Amino acid sequence: MRDFISMKDFTKGEILRILKLAKSLKENPQGNLLGDKIVSSLFFEPSTRTRLSFTSAAYRVGAKVLGFDSPDATSLKKGESLRDTIKMTGAYSDVIVMRHPIDGAARFATEVSNVPIINGGDGANEHPSQTLLDLYTIQEEMGKIENLKIAFVGDLKYGRTVHSLSKALSMFNCEFYFVAPDLIQIPEHILKFLNNRNIKYTLVDDYKDILPEIDVMYMTRIQRERFENLDEYEKVKTVYEIDKNSIVGKCKEEMIILHPLPRVTEINIDLDDTKHALYFKQAANGVPVREAMYAIALGKYHLDEDEMDVEKRDSISAHEEIQCKNNRCITQIEKTRNKVLEENGIKYCYYCGREIK
């Protein structure tokens, strides 16, 4: 039994073994791997893509799925705590996939659950299956993950996906370009993280100059609601839209375009039929990756425990007196043990991952 809460919980060796298992399941489907198991799919916040992908993955390894796709039809309306919902659902199933709007909800769930928890996204915090499928697609298409030049384009400030993927790629010595207007550029704490690991990166506000250099172009959606000034939104939106004309023939032959989807206008559909367009295949790769996650969560496949980052785990400690200040943190809502994670002398909330000042 193993939970999937954050990429931080996995070493480089473990990540590579997860991707290898996913590849094996993609090439040799195992329809009876989890034949007698039941998956709880708890979406406290709607997310069709993630939900259907996890369901498809469950079916493909022979599991059954129950749950809810939005909180409207749940006992939450009667005031039930996440604690009790998780305890109850654990009695009805063998593994829980959960999506929740509150940061740290998934980590908290592991403390009260009798069955493994797979985090399908907890607020602005973590979404490990997305990062794993991104890594999987890069490895499958580029033949490796190491030493690539990767541009992240669009909303880099709020994009949980970008934060998580860039941290994970830092294990593989990749070099980054962060392409965004100042307002939504990559946050300082990510840069600090990369600095600590001696990762090369460059911040730019246009992709044109760097386009010939990069191996992977990771596009993200710019959300109107992030902008106070709508004129600025309209200006920025256009700058970060790509199409056939702006890409084909101007980038490396083998450059791939990724996107966590859904896209709106940032990738023109005229790119869809080009060889660079990998975003739909990327979404499809979510299925074998999630099959692998189920297999590991339910103990059908064991990651080598030797490589676990035991030191980091040992540094976790409960400090009753330290309360995380993040208003969107589960510690503000549920009774937890206020655990703190220390790294390089800095304290982070064990649940939501935010620095505690």
Next chain:
Amino acid sequence: MRDFISMKDFTKGEILRILKLAKSLKENPQGNLLGDKIVSSLFFEPSTRTRLSFTSAAYRVGAKVLGFDSPDATSLKKGESLRDTIKMTGAYSDVIVMRHPIDGAARFATEVSNVPIINGGDGANEHPSQTLLDLYTIQEEMGKIENLKIAFVGDLKYGRTVHSLSKALSMFNCEFYFVAPDLIQIPEHILKFLNNRNIKYTLVDDYKDILPEIDVMYMTRIQRERFENLDEYEKVKTVYEIDKNSIVGKCKEEMIILHPLPRVTEINIDLDDTKHALYFKQAANGVPVREAMYAIALGKYHLDEDEMDVEKRDSISAHEEIQCKNNRCITQIEKTRNKVLEENGIKYCYYCGREIK
């Protein structure tokens, strides 16, 4: 692989073979026919009956089902196009059943999907599984489809069901009575269609005179929202309500009453226990008919391609310059190739089927 978008795509021979396959599946259930397949059930518009019937059919041939039952919990809210939703879902499943409020949505889906599409109703346009189960029930109960006298009663103007079934029955040389008040009588384009095929029909505003003649009485619901004048609605509503007293002993012994359901007051429940009441059996027949559709869509059974109306298909062509004028057509929303279908010198939109003037 074969899509089910419109009855127009099937020849008479093909229709009969679909019904035969449905009969065979009803009599000899094949629980493992699609054992390793996944059905996407995408209801962009709620429809319990159609959805549950397609799900039951999938289960009965051994398939698994994922999807959504209303658009509330989907990425559509984030602005995702139908194009991308279909592409994504195709990666998670082997066949897509879709219900959509926009005319032509299903046809458009076939152009972007990697997996077969089954139309579970697209706006006011087509709902082929309903027509097939209507035909199935008529054949099973009357022993034939040819040369029957069929009365359509109620809302004939807006009833997609009536339009589609009357066109399909025209292949079988049936004779029609269209029983409705002027305001909601059968539209001119259906009559033109029947005229072109030399089909006999009569328009009446009361069923009493024709009741002794008919073999099938196809009832439909009169929807209040169609009427600007509620007094008129109340008057009309009562005229087109039938009950035991108005039917039994006044029609042929073997006459059957059909209804696409849900009914409200147009068929009194005192008729439910009479031998004429076939509407619940008709709904039940939706299950084997949809099993057959899955089997054909997924290539487990092949319709004889010789009989395909190849000529009609060849006449489809993309005219970039011709834009369909139907405000509810998918061509107004998604980027399509504006294809046009020509028949007897008239141009129809390939997607929504409306005449392009």
Next chain:
Amino acid sequence: MRDFISMKDFTKGEILRILKLAKSLKENPQGNLLGDKIVSSLFFEPSTRTRLSFTSAAYRVGAKVLGFDSPDATSLKKGESLRDTIKMTGAYSDVIVMRHPIDGAARFATEVSNVPIINGGDGANEHPSQTLLDLYTIQEEMGKIENLKIAFVGDLKYGRTVHSLSKALSMFNCEFYFVAPDLIQIPEHILKFLNNRNIKYTLVDDYKDILPEIDVMYMTRIQRERFENLDEYEKVKTVYEIDKNSIVGKCKEEMIILHPLPRVTEINIDLDDTKHALYFKQAANGVPVREAMYAIALGKYHLDEDEMDVEKRDSISAHEEIQCKNNRCITQIEKTRNKVLEENGIKYCYYCGREIK
């Protein structure tokens, strides 16, 4: 085939055999018991816990599940009657589990359905699977059901769960304490029922004096919306909250605390890790109990018909002239036969169970 509508339909012997079957299914899972069957799960009113538990139970005996989790996405919006929804759904499945806000809806459904009905709660009336899992848990934990002292605490006036369980326990000669403020004390008709069976009971407004005596403490949630005066609610709420401090060491060693869940504040989470806290195990027991219900409903296991209370059944008769006065009764909504049940000279509505005066 056997319906599960009300505990009244089962003799003591039958109840014990249901619990025995549940125990057997818990100890020896039978994943293929209902392998080819389809369950309709119709939640006309949301209830996550009950729904997921019935779904989990179906999966564990090999059945498939279709249906809806709230009425929002159903044809009910088009005005479809419960009668027709049940008839339709029966055509798509082998057994129907239904939750409905109207009293008597489940009993009515048995009259129009071709497949067995399992009542997952009908308004304020009955919820037999809850009572069965309560009995199951008591038997499993205490080793017996007979001759126990049981305290019901909290909202005893509106709590369907309490009414049903106390009646069922009266077959086992248990003694009751009803612990509640006057405003929400146990209703007169329950006391009359117990009096008729010579059951000992005591009404108190605090649990402290009786705590050392009792074997089972059955807690319930006090709902704010029951109170006109919110000050009174706040006062009462606190009185009926228990925690580690108020319970541990002050009750019998083997006393168990039950709760139908969801709880809000009436049981402090500091009790969760004590041996008295049985409420999560109680919820988990819902799964094997519901497996047993499916097995019996679908004729895989037969309760001994000899023990059926045939006399009671014979006393049911249709009195067209007697209309139940309960505004929330299904007889006010659907066309029924207005059946009446007579017991000890008192007339009860056959559907909603209310006395007809």
